[in-house]
Amino acid sequence: MVSGLAAGAWLGAAEAPTKLVTLGISPFLISLGMVAGVFVARWTVPTLMKGTGYVFVDLRSKAHLIVWGVLGGALWAVANTLTVFAIRDVGLSIAFPLWNVNCLVGIFWGWFFFRELRGAGKKEQAKVLGGAVAIAGGAVLLAYASSVAPASVSSHASAGILAALGAGLLWGTMYIPYRKAYLSGMNPLSFVTVFTVGELGTVAALALVFRGGLQPVLHELVKARPALFWLFLGGFCWVLGDLFQQYAAKYIGIGRGIPLSNTNQVWGLAWGVLVFGELAGRGAAAETTVIAGSLVMILGAVSISSAVAPAAEQASWGEAVERECARYQLDRDQVFRAQSGEDVMAARTRGWRWWDALIVAMAVSIFAWLALGAQRPVIAVDAGWIAALLAGTLILLLAGGVLLWKRTRFS
């Protein structure tokens, strides 16, 4: 549960650096720049925490999940591109609520394929479903308060609505590979290293197709050089949030984990409103809507957080694990031990190697090189709120990190 909440904070914080990116860059390039940052961070964080040796032993022992990871990354990339079109055609206020159905799609797949919420009893089921609906409803209020639909809504409205619904369907379905990995006992740190290959490959392919080939893309990347640091920084925060989301999916399932991490909307808005003053001059109605939306979302998160899976539901999860073990010939005992938080791979690996230091050094160098050429646009920010929000997200990072270390050794 703490992982799910920390995921919301860091996924929301990822929006802050991207707000410093000035206009005039293609959305495809913004997506490509951010995913490139995500790729660097997704290889660095697991290397720092476990070492590449651990990751590769884990991947080799459950090799089928390489295909599932790449498939999950491709789903994410296509969904992300669809949201670009949705925002262009109908605006964020209409598009966001539509693609936010992803958590309901995730709950459905969790119930349908992975036996989540079965045997949970009506009270617990109502807490999860009610909480998910409240979080989605809160997000709708926040989206309406924070954005204005473009004037050209009518001309491409149906295409924009289709794109937003498509994104919700793809993002909700992306949780099938997530859950598949964790029912097999895989470490989230290992899964994200292949997931990101699917992400970067698909985003790069889409950018090449939609921007007219390699030369125009390279030209635009050079032009976007001063903004790349902010995109990479956003990508780094996003990876921290996503890692917490992955741990939440592993230990409490997608039905509970995904709605909790969808609280990122309230954090993203907090950065926008409190640090960048985005609601300035929008009147009391907008402020009231923001407060109401945030409260509804927090109530939803509290409701899901209190819905602990009873023994009958955990037995039902066990049946889903048995299926994976039988189909992919996994070591049943090892998978169940991994499910309970034991780091079963630790004994089979030899810790960090010299090339791990090289990977981390390369990542730090890329960030330092981009920082040297970064331009910070003149945007007024509130330093006090930056400190307060940073403190909040760091406290959640610390709380989530310590709990995960104590109970699972980051496994």
Added chain:
Amino acid sequence: MLRISTYKAILSDSHFWVPVVVLVIGILLLALIR
């Protein structure tokens, strides 16, 4: 490289085809609305 038996297990897994079909729908949708 994955073993042939692993590919067979993936391709005969009913869970696999749902995300594949949804991915194809997403790509077709992109092509349609671009």
